[in-house]
Amino acid sequence: MVLALRHGFLLLLVLAAGVSSHAAAKPLVVAVNSPLAYFAKRLGGDAIQVTMPAPEGEDPAYWEPSGEDIADIQKADLVLLNGAGYAKWVPQASLRRSRLVDTSAKAKDRYLPGDAEVHTHGGNAHEHGVFASNTWLDFKIASLQAEAIATAFKRKLKLDASQVDAALGTLQGDLAALNGLAKQAGEALQGTALVGSHPVYHYLAAAYGMDMRFIHWEAAETITEENEASLAALQAERPADMMLFEFPPSASAVQAAERAGLRYRVLDPMVNTDADFIQGMRDALTQLKP
Amino acid sequence: MTSLYLALAYLRHHWIKSLIMVLATALILSVPLVTQGLLDRSQNLMTARAETTPLLLGRQGSALDLAIKALYFRGQSPQASSMATVDEVWDSGYADVIPLHIRYFASGAPVVGTSLDYLDFRGFAFQSGRAFSLIGEAVLGAKVAERLGVGVGQSLVTQPENLFDLTATYPLQLDIVGVLAPTGTPDDTAIFTDIKTSWIVQGIGHGHDDVIAAGVRPDGVVIANAAQRQFARITDQNRASFHFHGDPETYPVTAIIALPYDHKSQTILRGFYQNPDNPTQIIQPRPLIGQLMDNLFRFKAILDAVVVVVAIAALFALGLAVYLSLQLRQPEIRTNYQLGAGRWFSVKLVALELLVLLAMGAGLAWLAGLASEQLVGELVVSLVAPSL
Numbered sequence: 001m002v003l004a005l006r007h008g009f010l011l012l013l014v015l016a017a018g019v020s021s022h023a024a025a026k027p028l029v030v031a032v033n034s035p036l037a038y039f040a041k042r043l044g045g046d047a048i049q050v051t052m053p054a055p056e057g058e059d060p061a062y063w064e065p066s067g068e069d070i071a072d073i074q075k076a077d078l079v080l081l082n083g084a085g086y087a088k089w090v091p092q093a094s095l096r097r098s099r100l101v102d103t104s105a106k107a108k109d110r111y112l113p114g115d116a117e118v119h120t121h122g123g124n125a126h127e128h129g130v131f132a133s134n135t136w137l138d139f140k141i142a143s144l145q146a147e148a149i150a151t152a153f154k155r156k157l158k159l160d161a162s163q164v165d166a167a168l169g170t171l172q173g174d175l176a177a178l179n180g181l182a183k184q185a186g187e188a189l190q191g192t193a194l195v196g197s198h199p200v201y202h203y204l205a206a207a208y209g210m211d212m213r214f215i216h217w218e219a220a221e222t223i224t225e226e227n228e229a230s231l232a233a234l235q236a237e238r239p240a241d242m243m244l245f246e247f248p249p250s251a252s253a254v255q256a257a258e259r260a261g262l263r264y265r266v267l268d269p270m271v272n273t274d275a276d277f278i279q280g281m282r283d284a285l286t287q288l289k290p
Numbered sequence: 291m292t293s294l295y296l297a298l299a300y301l302r303h304h305w306i307k308s309l310i311m312v313l314a315t316a317l318i319l320s321v322p323l324v325t326q327g328l329l330d331r332s333q334n335l336m337t338a339r340a341e342t343t344p345l346l347l348g349r350q351g352s353a354l355d356l357a358i359k360a361l362y363f364r365g366q367s368p369q370a371s372s373m374a375t376v377d378e379v380w381d382s383g384y385a386d387v388i389p390l391h392i393r394y395f396a397s398g399a400p401v402v403g404t405s406l407d408y409l410d411f412r413g414f415a416f417q418s419g420r421a422f423s424l425i426g427e428a429v430l431g432a433k434v435a436e437r438l439g440v441g442v443g444q445s446l447v448t449q450p451e452n453l454f455d456l457t458a459t460y461p462l463q464l465d466i467v468g469v470l471a472p473t474g475t476p477d478d479t480a481i482f483t484d485i486k487t488s489w490i491v492q493g494i495g496h497g498h499d500d501v502i503a504a505g506v507r508p509d510g511v512v513i514a515n516a517a518q519r520q521f522a523r524i525t526d527q528n529r530a531s532f533h534f535h536g537d538p539e540t541y542p543v544t545a546i547i548a549l550p551y552d553h554k555s556q557t558i559l560r561g562f563y564q565n566p567d568n569p570t571q572i573i574q575p576r577p578l579i580g581q582l583m584d585n586l587f588r589f590k591a592i593l594d595a596v597v598v599v600v601a602i603a604a605l606f607a608l609g610l611a612v613y614l615s616l617q618l619r620q621p622e623i624r625t626n627y628q629l630g631a632g633r634w635f636s637v638k639l640v641a642l643e644l645l646v647l648l649a650m651g652a653g654l655a656w657l658a659g660l661a662s663e664q665l666v667g668e669l670v671v672s673l674v675a676p677s678l
Contacts, residue, residue, distance in 0.1 A: 064530055067467060070423035074406065092425050092529055094484040096406045098386055 027077040027157045032087040033060045034270055035136045036080045036103060038277040039146045040153075043167045047159050051076075052272070060271050061133060065089050078156055080149060084111050086133035101152040103145035104135045111135075112202045132202035134269050139179035139281075141203065143172050174278045178285065182208045185288040192290045193240040195231070195262065197253070200246060200269050212244070219245040223256040231260050242290070293635065297642035308647060311611070315651025316658065318604040322597045323659040329590055331663050333583050336362075339475060340579035344556060345385070345548040345572055347375060347563065353573045354582065360545035361575060362476045363392050363400040370542035375570050377539065379548055382562070384555035388547040391488040396446040396464060399434045402480045403488025411549065412477060418442050419468030422484050425495075425532060426524025428464035429482045432472035442466055445523075446481065448491050462491045463523035489534060489541055490524075497521040497532035548572075616640065 029050045031037035037052040044050065053073055054060035065073070070093045073079060079095055081087065083104030104111075114132040136142040150168040153159040186208030194205070194212040197219050205212035215230045217223060234240065243257045243264040257264050267284045270277055301308040339361045348356040349369040358365040373389070380387045388411060391403030402408075409421055409429070419442035422429050428446065435441055447461045464483060472478055489495050498520045521528045534541070550556035563572035616623075623636045 064526070066526070067420075067423045067427060071420050074421065074423060088530060091486070091534070092532060094406050094422050094424065094427075094486075096410070097380070098407060 028075065029078045029080060029157075030073050030076040031080040032082050032090070034273050035142065035277050036082060036145065036149070038270075039142075039149050039171060040080060042171045043146065043150050043164055044153055044157075044159060045163070045167065047163075048153070048157065054272055056272065058272060061086055062088055065093070070094070078152055080152075082133060082135060082145070083108070084131040084133040084135050085114075086135075099156070101148060101156075103148040104141060106144050106148065107135060107141045110138070110141060112206055114199065114202065132199065134200050134271075135203055137201060137269060138203035138207035139175045139182060140207065143175045143179075146171050146175065178278065178281050181282060181285040185285050186210050188289050189242075192242055193238065195234060195240045195243045197243055197245045197249070201244060201267070204267070213238075213240065217253060219247045219249040219253050221250060222252045223250070228256050228259075231256065235260050293638050293642055297639055297646060300639070301643055301646060307615070311608070311647045312650045312654065314604070314608060314611075315648055316654035318601055318608070319652055319655035320658040321600070322594075323655050324662045325590075325593060325597065327659045327663050329587055333587060335475070336583055337576070337579050340575035343547055343575050344550060345559065346575055347371065347379065347546040347548055347570055347572050348544070350566075350569055350571045353571060353578055356545055356571070357573060357575045357578050359392055360390055360547065361579070363402060363480050364476070367393060367544065370544060371546060371570060372539060373541045373543060374539040376543060376546055379546065379559070382559065384559045385548040385550040388549070389485050389543040390545045390547065391485050391492075391542065392544045394448050394451065394488065394491050396428075396448045396481055397434075397438050398449075399431070399438075399479060399481050401428075401448060401464075401488060401491065402482050403485035403491075404482060405485060408547070409482070411547070412473070412475075414473070414477070415471040417469045417471045419466070422467055422482065422487075424524070424529065425484060425487050425490060426462070426465055426529070427467045427483065428487070429468040429470060430466055431470055431478040431480045431482075433478040434481055435466075435469040440466060441469055460520060460522045462487070465524075485543070486534070487524075490532065492542070494536065494541055495532055495534035497524065497528050612644065 026047065026049045027044075029040050029044065029048050031040050031050060031052050033054075034052055037050050040048065040050045052060065053065065053069060054063040070089075073093070074095065077099060079100050081090060081100055081102050083102045111131040114130040136145060146168060150164050153164050154161045182204065189210055192211070194210055196205075196212050196214040197217040199214035199216070201210075201212055201214075204210065213234060215227070215234060217227050217231075240262060243262040245253065245264055245266045246268055248266055249257070249264065254264065265284075265288055267288060268280060270280050273280070340357070343361060346356055346360050348360070349371045351368050352366070355366045355368045359368055376387050376389050379385055386407065388405055388407045389403075390408070392400055394401045406421055416429075417432060417435075419429070430438075430440070430446075438446070440446065444466050446464050446466065448464065450461060464481065464487070470477065470482075486495065490497075521531070524532060548559060550559055560572055560574075562568075563570050626636055626639075627633075
């Protein structure tokens with residue numbers, strides 16, 4: 001009896017060791033924002049570990065990692081970049097090119113211009129120009145990004161191609177459904193002039209025919225006189241009807257919008273969240289009506 | 291046993307004569323040993339890196355300059371290629387690509403701008419610290435750290451190319467984040483940074499305070515005030531302000547290491563760049579460096595002949611010394627005989643003495659050979675490479 005128990009215990013140990021070594025062998029995938037991390041999880045399932053390194057509450061696009069943070073990211077088997085200049089830390093970091101995936105590379109011709117500043121010193125003019133980078137808000141581009149991740153998983157991580165392809169099919173189906181919802185929202189908003197509280201909706205507006213201009217408000221913070229003045233200037237130029245916030249706005253932001261005669265809606269680009277991307281977008285798009 | 295005891299007693303008693311004989315033997319034997327060792331080691335050292343580097347790409351020009359610069363970080367700088375070529379090879383899907391930017395120095399050591407892939411490719415281990423992870427960070431080769439007495443947490447400043455060029459870019463302070471374990475290769479004498487850091491040293495990228503506008507050109511370009519402060523050190527506070535100018539495809543690279551996935555990929559890549567009209571050349575360093583070494587060491591045959599002649603002359607001199615010594619020892623040999631020693635006893639005694647002297651001389655020559663091998667590594671590269 002004792003011998004049988006001892007054998008059973010040893011067997012358990014061996015199995016546990018097997019399981020832990022299997023877990024340790026899982027490829028590590030780092031995504032620069034939550035939508036890409038979500039796509040990676042959907043496509044890689046339990047075969048990979050996925051992390052999004054920006055701390056909670058930080059905008060991954062403007063996060064400034066330390067050398068040690070980058071040293072951790074360097075350990076990843078694959079680093080999923082959004083492309084279009086997203087994540088300002090990427091050009092300053094040393095990463096293995098063989099492990100980088102520019103997920104929006106196939107959509108480069110669809111990049112939209114963002115804020116640009118041109119200046120010259122020493123006689124050479126140059127531009128600190130950037131593209132608008134929240135590409136996934138055009139769900140057709142998001143679908144291409146998912147495809148790029150799937151290709152990298154198959155080629156570089158050697159994941160089971162049939163499983164990845166199946167997961168990609170389902171994910172692209174979900175993204176196509178979001179695309180349909182966004183189209184409906186765009187059609188419903190025809191004739192409604194929109195103001196984005198932050199310049200993060202370029203792709204949404206362009207892809208779904210929304211008439212949108214942008215100001216620079218921090219939705220969750222108290223709105224300053226300067227903020228209000230910028231909105232007033234925009235309204236004086238051409239009145240808008242509705243304001244889109246990235247997060248539930250502060251009372252001060254709501255009041256300022258109402259003073260300017262604007263209704264508001266919330267559409268979180270979901271850059272840093274553990275929430276389900278498809279569900280979150282579906283909810284946001286459904287309420288996006290005049 | 292008695293003979294050996296007497297032979298050793300004799301050598302000890304006449305220690306000055308013994309010492310001279312040992313040194314003479316050691317010198318005669320060590321010349322060919324040390325020379326052969328030096329040549330073999332230097333040839334191995336020079337060809338080993340070439341053997342592990344399958345393909346090199348660079349601008350059309352001297353293939354030798356390209357290979358020497360890329361492999362040993364020395365010699366003439368070849369004309370710079372560009373990142374467009376790096377991308378081209380990368381996009382071909384036939385090879386992994388490692389760019390090298392070797393133009394600047396810090397404290398006399400070459401600053402090699404590259405990617406993390408180079409550290410993996412050479413299989414570096416770290417004595418302390420970690421790999422560079424951000425612009426402005428550097429990793430030192432073991433000998434650089436030892437020579438300068440610096441380590442992780444300290445910094446080095448890049449040297450301007452020309453002291454009198456007032457328009458040159460500012461020196462950049464490099465923060466040391468790692469020191470490599472010794473490799474016995476030219477990597478020990480270099481400083482490694484991300485290639486983007488090298489571009490900043492070159493002035494292609496820079497960081498500065500927010501633009502103070504001195505005016506606006508008719509085309510809308512803002513003219514910055516000349517007094518605007520540029521950063522000479524990249525810190526956590528100003529890192530985000532660093533940016534690059536121009537088309538990234540035009541950024542310079544000194545050489546490109548290509549690591550083809552298989553033999554077929556290598557052949558296709560070589561074929562693609564064989565066209566002399568192509569501004570990019572592709573070379574296989576192994577045969578090139580091998581041929582160079584063969585040419586360089588062609589004098590070895592002459593050296594061998596000289597060594598043989600000198601050795602014969604020295605042996606004659608040594609033989610003469612032994613003969614004269616025996617003549618002087620005739621009374622001693624006669625006394626031995628009269629004391630009852632056999633005829634062969636004296637012969638055995640002298641033979642043992644010679645054997646001990648030769649053994650000691652050979653041992654000393656072997657030690658000299660070993661010492662020269664230890665010292666030769668970087669010395670040979672530093673002597674050979676600049677003369678190429």
